Amino acid sequence: MKTFNDTVQAAKSLESLCDILNSYEREISLSDACDLCSLPIFGKEPKNTMEVFSWNDTHMLIDNGTALEGDDWVLVERCTKCGEADFACICNS
Ligand SMILES: [Zn+2]
Numbered sequence: 644m645k646t647f648n649d650t651v652q653a654a655k656s657l658e659s660l661c662d663i664l665n666s667y668e669r670e671i672s673l674s675d676a677c678d679l680c681s682l683p684i685f686g687k688e689p690k691n692t693m694e695v696f697s698w699n700d701t702h703m704l705i706d707n708g709t710a711l712e713g714d715d716w717v718l719v720e721r722c723t724k725c726g727e728a729d730f731a732c733i734c735n736s
Contacts, residue, residue, distance in 0.1 A: 646676075646677075647667065647676045647677055648678060650663055651664070651683070656685060657697060658718070660683060660697055660704060661704055661716050661717070661718055664704075679696060682697040682704070684697050686700035687726065689721070689728065689731070690727060691728065694706070696716075698721070701721055702719065702720055703721055704716060705728070722734060
């Protein structure tokens with residue numbers, strides 16, 4: 644039987660991974676339904692992976708909610724200079 648985690652691991656892009664996580668229907672907690680610490684990744688690893696669950700070369704996937712229950716997954720842009728998430732960028736400080 645195909646599990647939710649199988650679907651997550653089969654995601655072909657960061658955008659579809661985000662959609663899959665947001666479509667989760669909360670029968671059990673999302674963190675029990677799939678391994679949020681080993682989501683598929685699609686590009687160069689950033690230095691700062693705090694609060695970042697996955698990434699590609701231009702965006703990072705973060706959980707914008709307080710509970711890990713789906714619906715709150717968003718993509719944020721990576722800084723084109725340092726490659727970090729916009730909230731972790733230090734280029735202008
Ligand atoms: Zn930067």
